[in-house]
Structures are given as C-alpha cells and as structure tokens.
Amino acid sequence: MKITKWKTVSSEVALKANIFRYVKVKSESPTTGKVGDFDIIQCLNWVNIIAVTKDKKVVLIKQYRHGTDQVTVEIPGGAVHFNEDVFLAAQRELREETGYSSSNWKHIGRVDANPAFMNNYCDTYLALDAEKTHDQEFDPFEEIEVYLRDLKDIPQLVGSGEISHSLVVAAFYFLTAAGEA
Structure with a gap:
C-alpha cells in the first residue's frame, strides 16, 4: 500500500490558549476513502x-x-516568534536565558516535536566558543539557573535520566551525529 497525504475535509479552531491552538480536523484517506x-x-x-x-x-x-x-536539566531554547528568523531566535534565546553569546554557530538538526498531533518543529544550533557577555533577560515567569558541565559528561546525564527532555536528548544526538561531541 502506498501511503499518501490525507485530504482535509474541514478544520475548526476549538480553543486558543497562550502557547497553542487546539484544532479539530476532519480528514479523508485517499487510499480507503475513510473519514x-x-x-x-x-x-x-x-x-x-x-x-x-x-x-x-x-x-x-x-x-x-x-x-x-x-x-x-536542559539546554537554552525557546519559541521562535511569529515571522522571526530561526537563527536570530537561537541567538536571542541563548543571550536571554543564560547571558552567553557566540560568534561561531552551526545548524545541526531539526525534528518534528510530535507529528502525531502537533504541527511544529524544533531546530538545534551549536554555538561554539560561547562566553558570558550579558546579564540574563528573563521572560515574565522564567526562573533559570545556569551552570556548566563537561561535554564528556553529557552521555551519562542522558543515560541516568537527569536530562530527560526529549528535544534536548535529540539535540545531543545531533551533536554526536555532526561529529562535534
């Protein structure tokens, strides 16, 4: 069976919240005709x-x-504002959450957050030679503690579950796949 994109029959925004919209979608399979x-x-x-x-x-x-x-335990990150360049968002989030900046950046990967029912993705950037250059600039409800760990310790932190955020684990996979770990 060849899998193809389904046809959207209808969609309705059921809820608008602070950080997401819940949409009810009716879709039809082009293969079976099921709706x-x-x-x-x-x-x-x-x-x-x-x-x-x-x-x-x-x-x-x-x-x-x-x-x-x-x-x-995570790495710096955050939402890409509407119409914001992803790379500029990466630079902004690093500076705001940690006070660190870098002039040596590399895009190392992108994942779908959860394609079963979410429409967004997460890009991962590597910022080499990072250094503390600013004070932290928190969003209204952010409370963030910054600390440093040896790069060689990261696999143990993931393996032990100390780092358990799926998008952070994926980011460290991209680091290894890029040959940077």
Whole structure:
C-alpha cells in the first residue's frame, strides 16, 4: 500500500490558549476513502541551543516545568516568534536565558516535536566558543539557573535520566551525529 497525504475535509479552531491552538480536523484517506476526526495542536516552532565554551563545557540550565511538575536539566531554547528568523531566535534565546553569546554557530538538526498531533518543529544550533557577555533577560515567569558541565559528561546525564527532555536528548544526538561531541 502506498501511503499518501490525507485530504482535509474541514478544520475548526476549538480553543486558543497562550502557547497553542487546539484544532479539530476532519480528514479523508485517499487510499480507503475513510473519514476521521483528529486533534491537532498548533504551536510556535522551537529552537534549542547547545552552547559549548572554549574549554569544552556545555551551558546547561535548570528550570521548573509545569507539565511534569519537576525541575529539569536542559539546554537554552525557546519559541521562535511569529515571522522571526530561526537563527536570530537561537541567538536571542541563548543571550536571554543564560547571558552567553557566540560568534561561531552551526545548524545541526531539526525534528518534528510530535507529528502525531502537533504541527511544529524544533531546530538545534551549536554555538561554539560561547562566553558570558550579558546579564540574563528573563521572560515574565522564567526562573533559570545556569551552570556548566563537561561535554564528556553529557552521555551519562542522558543515560541516568537527569536530562530527560526529549528535544534536548535529540539535540545531543545531533551533536554526536555532526561529529562535534
């Protein structure tokens, strides 16, 4: 069976929230003609940054996440504003969340956040020779602790579950695949 894109029969925005829209979609399979109802979450695209200092330390952050009700270990990242260039968003998020900046950037990957029911993606950038250049500039409800860890420690942090955010784990996979780890 050849899998092809389904035809959207109808769509309705059921809820507009702060960071997403919930859309009810009715779609038809071109293969079988079956019509079904599907839930779609429309979100802004995302960007993650692996910032590595000259002495091979990764800039990590800790912050409280409401979804899991936990303090998590992550890399800097955030939403790409509407009509914002993804690379400029990466530079902005690194500076705002950590106070670090870099002049040596490389795009190392993109993943779909969850294509089963979400329409957004997450780009990952590598910022080499990162250095502290600014004070942090938090969004209204951000509380972020910045700390450095040796790059060689990252696999253990992922393996132990200390780093458990799926988009962060994917970012470190891209780092390894790019031959930068």
